[in-house]
Amino acid sequence: MKNFKYAFIKVIPVMIGYLFLGAGFGILLTTNGYNFLWAILMCLIIFAGSGQYLAVSLFLSGFNILNTIILTFLVNARHIFYGISMFPKFKNMGLYKPYMIFSLTDETYSLLCTLEVPGELDQTKVYFHIAWLNHFYWVLGGLFGAILGEVLTINIEGLSFIMTALFVTLLTEQWLKSKKSIPLLIGFLVTLICLILFKYVFINVDLFLIFSMLIIFVLLTIFRKNIEKGDRNEFK
Amino acid sequence: MNLSNSEILILIVIMALVTFFTRLFPFLFFKKQKTLSPYITYIGNYLPYSLIAMLVVYCFKDVTFFTFPSLIPEIITIAAIVFLHIWKRNFLISIGLGTFLYMFLIQTIF
Numbered sequence: 652m653k654n655f656k657y658a659f660i661k662v663i664p665v666m667i668g669y670l671f672l673g674a675g676f677g678i679l680l681t682t683n684g685y686n687f688l689w690a691i692l693m694c695l696i697i698f699a700g701s702g703q704y705l706a707v708s709l710f711l712s713g714f715n716i717l718n719t720i721i722l723t724f725l726v727n728a729r730h731i732f733y734g735i736s737m738f739p740k741f742k743n744m745g746l747y748k749p750y751m752i753f754s755l756t757d758e759t760y761s762l763l764c765t766l767e768v769p770g771e772l773d774q775t776k777v778y779f780h781i782a783w784l785n786h787f788y789w790v791l792g793g794l795f796g797a798i799l800g801e802v803l804t805i806n807i808e809g810l811s812f813i814m815t816a817l818f819v820t821l822l823t824e825q826w827l828k829s830k831k832s833i834p835l836l837i838g839f840l841v842t843l844i845c846l847i848l849f850k851y852v853f854i855n856v857d858l859f860l861i862f863s864m865l866i867i868f869v870l871l872t873i874f875r876k877n878i879e880k881g882d883r884n885e886f887k
Numbered sequence: 888m889n890l891s892n893s894e895i896l897i898l899i900v901i902m903a904l905v906t907f908f909t910r911l912f913p914f915l916f917f918k919k920q921k922t923l924s925p926y927i928t929y930i931g932n933y934l935p936y937s938l939i940a941m942l943v944v945y946c947f948k949d950v951t952f953f954t955f956p957s958l959i960p961e962i963i964t965i966a967a968i969v970f971l972h973i974w975k976r977n978f979l980i981s982i983g984l985g986t987f988l989y990m991f992l993i994q995t996i997f
Contacts, residue, residue: 667979668978668979671979671982671983672982675986685895689895689899692899693899693902693903696899696900696903697899697902697903697906698906699906701942702902702906703902706898706899706902709898709902710890710895710898713890714890714894714897714898716897716898716901719898719901719902719905720901720905723901723902723905723906724905724908724909725938725941725942726942727905727906727909727910728909728934728938729934729935729938729939730906730909730910730912731909731910731912731913731931732913732931732932732934732935733910733913734910734911734912734913734914734917735913735917735931738913738914741914752907752910752911752914753907753910755910806990806994807990808990808993808994809986809989809990809992809993809994810986810990812961812964812985812986812989812990813982813986814946815943815946815947815961815964815965816964816968816981816982816985816986816989817982818939818942818943818946819943819965819968819969819972819981819985820968820972820978820981820982820985821939822936822939822940822943823968823969823972823973823981824972824976824978825935825936825939826936827972827973827976831932831933831936834933834934834936834937834940835936835937835939835940836940837937837940838936838937838938838939838940838941838944839940839941839943839944841937841941842940842941842944842945843944846944846945846947846948847952850948850952851952856948859948860941860945863941863944864938864941867934867937867938867941868930868934871930871933871934871937875926875929878933879929
């Protein structure tokens with residue numbers, strides 16, 4: 652119970668955010684004509700904010716498995732690097748471990764990274780409570796928004812901008828934290844140039860994302876020395 | 888485009904599996920190594936910045952670029968979000984007010 656209480660208080664900021672973002676997702680999905688049960692299922696088994704927002708535009712663009720795989724992977728690729736810093740934390744979690752990996756969202760990750768569990772508490776239980784509470788709030792938010800979306804008749808034109816707003820906010824936050832502007836600029840410019848090229852010269856945007864990603868990867872590799880050097884200079 | 892229920896279900900399951908795979912990935916492939924190679928660490932540190940910037944641009948894939956007044960409400964809103972976030976540093980305020988501002992702009996002015 653002590654463990655639960657501690658976790659409950661720690662996740663309150665995430666609770667507010669998840670109820671809000673989950674509801675935004677629920678409204679977006681149901682106002683596009685999808686049953687609220689889909690919203691609950693997605694919140695339960697996908698459990699990824701930006702991924703689920705993206706899913707709505709994927710549904711609208713038709714049944715395309717390859718596109719779904721590529722885009723879902725790209726949107727969630729950052730998770731690959733979250734796990735690395737979780738090795739020592741998850742090492743002794745036994746049966747809880749698979750669920751901890753499944754539920755490692757941006758928010759759970761940042762909570763677990765910064766948390767220092769007091770000695771008298773059971774760290775494994777605290778981590779697990781944090782993970783399932785966040786998952787629970789996410790489903791609750793999705794359900795709430797989905798029901799709201801089914802009864803609501805307000806003009807929601809422009810609501811899908813919430814996804815852009817989410818990414819812009821994440822980007823600003825990352826930049827404020829570490830001021831790594833070169834990789835940010837590379838990502839922005841490369842993708843923008845590729846988008847304009849594919850849209851107006853090749854007249855087909857299907858492949859622009861995978862193409863952008865490859866160029867970004869190559870540029871980051873080529874300019875590794877400069878980027879790391881620039882970073883060290885800032886710390887001096 | 889309308890998808891059948893089974894098509895929606897298939898896409899949802901695929902998205903769930905791919906998402907889980909990205910989270911499971913380091914536990915499957917990096918675990919054996921005692922320390923990560925400097926290159927992987929470098930990519931891990933810097934790639935997320937490029938990728939999120941990429942996703943911001945991706946959101947504009949259906950916007951027409953070279954005709955008035957497209958992009959103006961988007962640019963105004965993004966500037967407002969960046970400003971709000973630097974000022975208040977609160978995700979809820981930045982995302983919520985930003986989306987609201989954009990809806991207001993395109994429904995009433997543009």
